[in-house]
Amino acid sequence: MNRNDPEILERLTSRFPEEFTKVDSIDQPTIVTSIDTMISLMQYVRDEENYRICLDVLVVDYLPDRPRFELVYHLYNPWKYARLRVKVRVKINEKVPSVTSIWPGANWPEREAYDLFGIQFEGHPDLRRIYLPDDWDGHPLRKDYPLTGTRVD
Amino acid sequence: MATEKPELLDTPESDEPMIINMGPQHPSTHGVLRVRLQLDGERVVHAEPVIGYLHTGFEKTAESLTYQQCNTITDRLDYLAPMTNNLAYVLAVEKLLNVEVPKRAQYIRVLFAELTRVASHLVWLGTHVMDLGAMSLFFYTMREREVILDLIEAASGVRMNPSYFRIGGLAYDLPDGFHEKVQAFIKDFPRWMKTYRHMFDGNPLINERLQGIAILTQEDALALSVTGPNLRATGIPLDLRKVEPYSSYEDFDFNVPLRTESDAYARFWVRIDEMYESMKIIEQAILKIEPKGEYTTSDRKVSLPPRDEIYGNMEALIHQFKLVTQGFEVPPGEVYQAVEGPRGEMGFYIVSDGGSKPYRWRARTPSFYNLQSMPVMCKGGLVADVITAIGSIDIMLGDVDK
Numbered sequence: 001m002n003r004n005d006p007e008i009l010e011r012l013t014s015r016f017p018e019e020f021t022k023v024d025s026i027d028q029p030t031i032v033t034s035i036d037t038m039i040s041l042m043q044y045v046r047d048e049e050n051y052r053i054c055l056d057v058l059v060v061d062y063l064p065d066r067p068r069f070e071l072v073y074h075l076y077n078p079w080k081y082a083r084l085r086v087k088v089r090v091k092i093n094e095k096v097p098s099v100t101s102i103w104p105g106a107n108w109p110e111r112e113a114y115d116l117f118g119i120q121f122e123g124h125p126d127l128r129r130i131y132l133p134d135d136w137d138g139h140p141l142r143k144d145y146p147l148t149g150t151r152v153d
Numbered sequence: 154m155a156t157e158k159p160e161l162l163d164t165p166e167s168d169e170p171m172i173i174n175m176g177p178q179h180p181s182t183h184g185v186l187r188v189r190l191q192l193d194g195e196r197v198v199h200a201e202p203v204i205g206y207l208h209t210g211f212e213k214t215a216e217s218l219t220y221q222q223c224n225t226i227t228d229r230l231d232y233l234a235p236m237t238n239n240l241a242y243v244l245a246v247e248k249l250l251n252v253e254v255p256k257r258a259q260y261i262r263v264l265f266a267e268l269t270r271v272a273s274h275l276v277w278l279g280t281h282v283m284d285l286g287a288m289s290l291f292f293y294t295m296r297e298r299e300v301i302l303d304l305i306e307a308a309s310g311v312r313m314n315p316s317y318f319r320i321g322g323l324a325y326d327l328p329d330g331f332h333e334k335v336q337a338f339i340k341d342f343p344r345w346m347k348t349y350r351h352m353f354d355g356n357p358l359i360n361e362r363l364q365g366i367a368i369l370t371q372e373d374a375l376a377l378s379v380t381g382p383n384l385r386a387t388g389i390p391l392d393l394r395k396v397e398p399y400s401s402y403e404d405f406d407f408n409v410p411l412r413t414e415s416d417a418y419a420r421f422w423v424r425i426d427e428m429y430e431s432m433k434i435i436e437q438a439i440l441k442i443e444p445k446g447e448y449t450t451s452d453r454k455v456s457l458p459p460r461d462e463i464y465g466n467m468e469a470l471i472h473q474f475k476l477v478t479q480g481f482e483v484p485p486g487e488v489y490q491a492v493e494g495p496r497g498e499m500g501f502y503i504v505s506d507g508g509s510k511p512y513r514w515r516a517r518t519p520s521f522y523n524l525q526s527m528p529v530m531c532k533g534g535l536v537a538d539v540i541t542a543i544g545s546i547d548i549m550l551g552d553v554d555k
Contacts (some may be wrong), residue, residue: 003396003397013200013507024485025250026249026486026488027248027489027490028489029317042272052375053375053378054378055380055491055498055500055517056500056502056515056517058502058515060504060512060513061513072487072502074500074502074517078375078389079382081391081396083489085489088318097163102320103376103378103379103507104376104377105376105377105379105522106378107525108521108522108524108525109521109522116212125389130204131203131205131207131208131554132205132208140210140213141212141213145213147217
């Protein structure tokens with residue numbers, strides 16, 4: 001059972017009529033937006049709609065689709081217990097604005113996305129690898145990362 | 154590690170902050186956490202957690218395992234509370250498959266989720282108080298945790314990484330005599346807690362080390378994605394068992410412990426009170442569970458047929474063979490399912506492309522996000538209080554590094 005707030009999509013449509021599209025989902029309201037509008041949309045969702053917790057920032061690699069990566073933000077309203085999923089499609093080597101200025105808690109998950117997928121976040125205070133050593137080659141969670149084989153220098 | 158900074162080798166000037174590495178072998182870091190401390194005398198200027206020493210790449214591993222096999226990885230994320238991880242994962246896949254789980258299996262899941270919550274909080278209590286200097290409580294809590302591990306072993310066959318919950322239900326039915334063992338545990342628990350409370354209730358040393366230390370305000374906790382007991386200690390009554398009931402939690406009567414002081418003392422008491430509330434749920438659950446009955450869904454496309462059926466029924470044999478060798482196919486789509494783990498919101502985001510292996514398997518592990526609040530807690534405090542902060546966040550490095 002969940003207590004999501006489906007009316008948020010209508011309020012968002014009146015505020016941002018052109019900037020996003022709705023996606024059918026079985027668990028929570030889901031929207032797809034673009035890199036240019038994501039910051040203003042998310043700022044509105046946080047300030048006016050009280051989605052004060054950024055639960056997760058994650059990446060899905062849809063190789064060979066273009067744009068290749070999809071960023072998924074799971075947002076949560078801790079007073080209405082409502083969830084919202086915001087998705088952004090990103091090309092390889094494209095710079096994405098960081099949401100750490102809106103939710104400081106997105107700091108580590110964005111570093112993780114940089115580490116394991118190689119997503120470049122613009123405006124991130126401390127964009128370094130978080131799990132792997134700094135001199136690691138490649139980004140292991142990408143679908144084209146080799147699973148076996150010997151490294152040849 | 155390559156994250157080593159060259160300035161560590163230099164002798165600092167007199168007015169520069171001193172940099173000290175705490176861990177990854179420090180006993181109070183509960184595993185392999187390294188904290189890079191910038192110190193001005195005894196005061197912490199900045200504390201930076203350095204993680205990744207236990208990184209095992211579970212998310213990549215899961216992409217080459219079938220859905221049922223992935224269940225075994227979830228045990229190893231937060232290895233002190235494997236059952237809540239199992240629960241989050243199986244609920245997520247069941248949502249995608251749209252499988253109905255029998256009520257009795259749901260209650261057994263609740264029972265084990267709460268037993269592991271008590272076991273996890275017992276380990277936290279022992280280690281946290283040991284970090285503060287009281288050694289003996291650790292031995293008592295580990296002894297009592299053994300009783301819960303025996304219960305888990307009786308049902309699943311293993312103590313630490315049970316994988317007892319399966320997609321569609323449970324792996325096996327409860328063994329004979331299980332109810333009596335749980336009843337004995339319920340009877341003993343208040344007596345044990347009374348013994349423990351003699352050691353810390355009103356103890357001036359413990360109070361001095363906890364009150365007003367490692368403060369994390371409500372504003373900061375929300376901003377830094379903190380969930381679970383750490384958030385409830387700042388006055389936000391967010392408990393997913395209550396606000397978004399899953400696995401029939403709505404049938405149980407319990408309270409959500411809440412404090413407003415936002416310090417290590419508040420977090421300490423939220424967890425102690427939570428153990429009593431979990432015991433309330435266990436008491437109700439064991440009465441609701443009949444000794445014998447359905448323990449898994451009758452949908453044979455998802456759940457293994459019972460032994461006797463395999464030997465006498467061709468169709469059951471085919472199902473068994475298909476499920477074991479190939480697994481089942483999950484309809485394309487995405488799902489996020491979260492449960493209230495002992496450390497906060499434990500969630501799984503699964504993207505299926507219609508095959509028998511997940512396309513993307515993402516674990517939202519609570520400790521990873523909770524640990525981000527450590528620099529805020531430690532700033533301006535003493536070095537000794539860094540240990541209080543680490544203990545009171547209740548991190549689990551398997552969960553942080555996944």
